[in-house]
Amino acid sequence: MAAENLAVSRETFDNVILPVYAPAQFVPVKGKGSRVWDQQGKEYIDFSGGIAVTALGHCHPALVETLKSQGETLWHTSNVFTNEPALRLASKLIAATFAERVFFGNSGAEANEAAFKLARYYACKKHSPFKSKIIAFHNAFHGRTLFTVSVGGQPKYSDGFGPKPADIVHVPFNDLAAVKAVIDDHTCAIVVEPIQGEGGVMPATPEFMQGLRELCDQHNALLVLDEVQSGMGRSGKLFAYEHYGIRPDIITSAKALGGGFPVSAMLTTHEIASVMAPGVHGTTYGGNPLACAIAETALDIINTPEVLNGVDARREQFVTALQKINEQFDVFSEIRGKGLLLGAVLNAQHASKARDILNASAAEGLMVLTAGSDVIRFVPSLVIEPTDIAEGMARFARAIGKVLN
Numbered sequence: 377m378a379a380e381n382l383a384v385s386r387e388t389f390d391n392v393i394l395p396v397y398a399p400a401q402f403v404p405v406k407g408k409g410s411r412v413w414d415q416q417g418k419e420y421i422d423f424s425g426g427i428a429v430t431a432l433g434h435c436h437p438a439l440v441e442t443l444k445s446q447g448e449t450l451w452h453t454s455n456v457f458t459n460e461p462a463l464r465l466a467s468k469l470i471a472a473t474f475a476e477r478v479f480f481g482n483s484g485a486e487a488n489e490a491a492f493k494l495a496r497y498y499a500c501k502k503h504s505p506f507k508s509k510i511i512a513f514h515n516a517f518h519g520r521t522l523f524t525v526s527v528g529g530q531p532k533y534s535d536g537f538g539p540k541p542a543d544i545v546h547v548p549f550n551d552l553a554a555v556k557a558v559i560d561d562h563t564c565a566i567v568v569e570p571i572q573g574e575g576g577v578m579p580a581t582p583e584f585m586q587g588l589r590e591l592c593d594q595h596n597a598l599l600v601l602d603e604v605q606s607g608m609g610r611s612g613k614l615f616a617y618e619h620y621g622i623r624p625d626i627i628t629s630a631k632a633l634g635g636g637f638p639v640s641a642m643l644t645t646h647e648i649a650s651v652m653a654p655g656v657h658g659t660t661y662g663g664n665p666l667a668c669a670i671a672e673t674a675l676d677i678i679n680t681p682e683v684l685n686g687v688d689a690r691r692e693q694f695v696t697a698l699q700k701i702n703e704q705f706d707v708f709s710e711i712r713g714k715g716l717l718l719g720a721v722l723n724a725q726h727a728s729k730a731r732d733i734l735n736a737s738a739a740e741g742l743m744v745l746t747a748g749s750d751v752i753r754f755v756p757s758l759v760i761e762p763t764d765i766a767e768g769m770a771r772f773a774r775a776i777g778k779v780l781n
C-alpha cells in the first residue's frame with residue numbers, strides 16, 4: 377500500500393496540515409482500553425479520552441465487532457433512503473430520554489447548528505419572525521461553524537469571521553439575574569451547557585438550571601441544552617439534565633455518542649419537531665448506517681447501571697488522588713465538575729501553567745487536557761480500570777513535580 381511507504385512524523389504536521397492545532401510532540405499509533413502507544417512504542421495512559429469521545433476506551437471489542445459487521449453490510453444510503461441502524465438508534469435515544477424526535481448529524485457543531493436553526497424556525501412559525509433572540513453564556517462552547525461560534529461565548533473563536541449572525545446575547549454563566557435582565561418575549565431560546573466543558577469544567581447550579589426553565593416557560597422560549605460533552609454517561613447519568621430535575625426542549629449529543637466514530641444527534645419533542653418539513657434542513661451523511669450502528673452499540677453499553685454507576689466510584693478515585701497530589705504540592709484551588717468530567721483548577725501561584733503540565737504529563741506517559749489556561753481537565757473512558765487511574769495519577773504527580781520544581 378502506498379500509504380504505508382510514506383514515512384510521516386510530527387514534523388510532517390507542520391508541512392501539510394492547516395495550522396489551526398498545536399498537537400503534542402508524539403504521534404499515537406495504537407490504543408487499547410485506556411492505554412495508547414506512539415510511533416516510538418512509548419506507552420501512555422489516556423485521561424483525555426479523545427476529548428470526552430472514547431467513553432468506552434480505545435478499540436472496545438463490541439464497537440470493533442459492530443464496525444466490522446456493519447462495515448461488511450451497508451455503510452451509506454443518504455437520507456433519500458432511511459436505514460435500520462438509524463431507526464433503531466433514534467428509538468433507543470427516545471426511550472432513554474425526554475425526547476420524541478431525533479435528527480442525526482456528524483459532529484457536535486452540526487447538532488447545535490440544527491438545534492439553533494430549529495429554535496429560530498419554531499419561533500418564526502409559531503410566534504413571529506421577530507422572536508429570534510438567543511441568550512447564551514460567557515465562556516460557552518458550542519462548536520466552530522459560524523452560527524455556533526457566534527452563540528459560543530468566547531469572542532476569540534468568532535472574531536475575524538464576521539459579519540456574525542445577529543440577535544445573540546451573552547451573559548455570565550450561573551447568573552440568573554443577568555438572564556432575567558435580557559430575556560423578553562422576542563427571545564426564542566436559551567442555549568446552555570449543563571456543565572461548561574471547554575470553558576473550564578464548570579457545572580450549572582440547580583437553581584440556575586431550574587430558573588432558566590421557568591424563564592423559558594414565562595417567555596415561550598426553548599431551553600436548548602448542549603450535552604455534546606456532558607452527555608452519554610459522562611456525568612454519571614445518561615444525560616446531565618437528569619441531575620437537575622428539569623425537562624429540556626432540545627438537547628444535543630455528539631462526542632461520546634459514537635465512542636470515537638463521528639456521529640451526533642439533536643433530540644426534541646414531537647411538538648417542536650412538527651414545524652419542520654422535508655427540505656427545511658438536512659445533511660448527506662447524517663444518520664448513516666455505519667455511524668448509527670456503532671452509536672447503537674455504544675448506547676447499549678453506556679446506558680446500563682453497570683457503566684453509569686461505575687462513574688462515581690472512578691470519580692472518587694480521581695478526586696482522592698488529586699487531593700493527595702495537592703497535599704504534596706499545593707497546586708490546585710479546587711477540583712470541580714461532575715462524574716468523569718473533572719477539572720483541577722490551578723491556584724493563583726500556578727495559574728497559566730496548564731499547558732506546561734499537559735506537556736510534562738505527556739513526557740511522563742500520560743495524556744491529559746486543559747480547559748483554558750488554568751484548568752487541567754480529565755475526561756477518561758467511563759470504564760477505565762482502577763489500576764490505570766492509579767498508574768496515571770502516579771505519572772501525573774511526577775509531571776506536577778517537574779513543572780513546579
Ligand SMILES: *Cc1c(COP(=O)(O)O)cnc(C)c1O
Nearest residue numbers: 483484485517518519573604605
Ligand atoms: C466539543 C463540543 C462541541 C463541538 O463538537 P464538534 O464535534 O467539535 O463539532 C459543541 N459543544 C460542546 C459542549 C462541546 O464540548
